Amino acid sequence: MATHVDLIRWQDEPAPAPWWFLPLAFLGAAYVAAVTLRLLPYLTLCLHQRRPNNDLRRRYGAWAVVTGPTSGIGRAMALELARQGLNLVLVDLDTTNLQEISDTIRSRHGGVETKTVVFDLSLVSTDQGDKPLRWLREAVDGLDVGVLVNNAGVAWPGSVYLHEVEVEAWVRMMRAVTEVTSAVLPGMVARRRGAIVNIGLASSEAIPSFPLFTVYAATKRYVAQFSRGLHVEYAGKGIHVQCQAPFFVATRMVENLVEARRLSPFTATPGAYARAAVGWIGRGGPLCTPSVRHQLLWCAAAAAAPDFVLDWILLRSHLEQRTLLSADQSIEGAISVFAARTRRCQLISGKSSASGTIRGDLAMTAYTRYSSVIVTAVSTRGSGHGWIPDNLNRGHLDYFFWLLTVLNAVNFVVYLWIANCWRLGE
Structure with a gap:
């Protein structure tokens, strides 16, 4: 016969959990751990940014090459690199805008030197592309180029099907990234130091497809794979190669896209994105999303x-x-x-x-x-x-x-x- 004490002890004991409880608990633990591990590198970077700035000039060299520096992400990156004391080789097709950004940099940062190269990257795969490539090689020859930012690209015309697209334009864009990197890389190899940043697209990495923007997303996926391969090939030569894949940044290229308007809380300004992006140069693996807003959106897209x-x-x-x-x-x-x-x-x-x-x-x-x-x-x-x-x-x-x-x-x-x-x- 059970005593009063036994009854109290029996009532205090919890009911046994069903057989499926522990598997679900393990699944929940794995999910929480996976999300936490994805955020750890970014939390680590936040701690790094409280320390002295990432001295790119001392680590890699006195000069940086930036393509597409006249607007958007490229302009913000050029200004941020100049703020950190790097001299700049600015590459773009618009002479007037090149001169404007060059004058702006020199007026804001008096000790920074600039060189401009007029180069229509869409001509790389044509007979007219040899001369601009030669000009670029001549411009960087003898300079201590430590950083290359491949930002220039072709804006997607809108939601279109493949048969409505001029595919050759996107082939030229992929070749332009390859050729510009090839022009700057030999000097980095000789000095055994350097950092290459290729601007990709998070939508081509975080989500399964990007319909009606298929070719554009595929070219950005090429940029990511190109960066991964070079990262492995040249890590032993002191060169860090990285694809930085943002979601939406408030530029003219994306201001009218449906997703950019609907996801405005996760849209970064060019200046904020550039500060985060420059902070990631030389850090992390071959693929990253510098903006914390974009990383949160990446996690949401992956788990949604x-x-x-x-x-x-x-x-x-x-x-x-x-x-x-x-x-x-x-x-x-x-x-x-x-x-x-x-x-x-x-x-x-x-x-x-x-x-x-x-x-x-x-x-x-x-x-x-x-x-x-x-x-x-x-x-x-x-x-x-x-x-x-x-x-x-x-x-x-x-x-x-x-x-x-x-x-x-x-x-x-x-x-x-x-x-x-x-x-x-x-």
């Missing part, structure tokens, strides 16, 4: 939904953008047409547009966060029926399970907040 769901969402978004383009306009003018149509629609029916956008975005958010709702529901029902022990101190894995639930719940709230920002942005 299965690949086929992301494919459907992006295709729907890009087809929506395509419908705003006038059929009688050329592909080259697609972005400007999209901007005009967007502004006109907002003036005519701003309320209905905002209402439709928030309904669609909330539906998409709820669908992509289905795992959060399921985990929360299971954990709530489990605690109510005694499946989950009340005394969590008896097993540390229980903490991971509850942490996973809380993280998913918070993540869901964040996505709702983002959807609300999209509505206000309309």
Whole structure:
């Protein structure tokens, strides 16, 4: 016969967990660990940035070569490198804008020297490309070039299918990155030091596909693979090669894209991105996303939904953008047409547009966060029926399970907040 003490002891003991509890706890622990490990390099960099600045001039050399420095990311990178005391070789096709950025750098940073090379990178794969390449080699000959930033590229005309694209233009862009790197690399090899930064695209790395921007994303994937290979080949020669893959930066190239408007909380300014990007030069592996905003978006994209769901969402978004383009306009003018149509629609029916956008975005958010709702529901029902022990101190894995639930719940709230920002942005 059980005594009163035995009954009290029996009532204090937690109910045994079902067979599936430990596997789910391990899965939650693995998920939390994976997310944490992805963020650790960026937390480490934040600690590094509290120390003295990354002295690129001392580590690699007195000069840096920047392609496409007249606007956007390239301009911000050139200004940031000049702020850190590096002399600059500026490469672009526009003589007037080259002179303007050169004068700006010298006026802001009196001790910085600049050289300009007029070079249309789209001519690299043609008969006219040999002369500009020779000019570039002559410009860097004898200079202590320690940093190369390959930023120049071709803006995608809009949401288009492959048969509507001039494929040769994208072949030239890939060859331009290769040829410019080949022109600067021999000097770095001779000095056994240097850093090469190739600007890629996070959308070609973090998500399974980028429909209607397929060739553009594929060229950026080439840049990433090109960087990985060179990183391995030249690490033993003192040369660090890195592909920096941003999401959206507030430049003219992306200002009218649907994703850039909807994900405005995660869009970095050129100046902020350049400061983070220069801080990453010579650090980390062959692929990185310097901006913390972009890294958070990368993690969200990787964990938001299965690949086929992301494919459907992006295709729907890009087809929506395509419908705003006038059929009688050329592909080259697609972005400007999209901007005009967007502004006109907002003036005519701003309320209905905002209402439709928030309904669609909330539906998409709820669908992509289905795992959060399921985990929360299971954990709530489990605690109510005694499946989950009340005394969590008896097993540390229980903490991971509850942490996973809380993280998913918070993540869901964040996505709702983002959807609300999209509505206000309309």
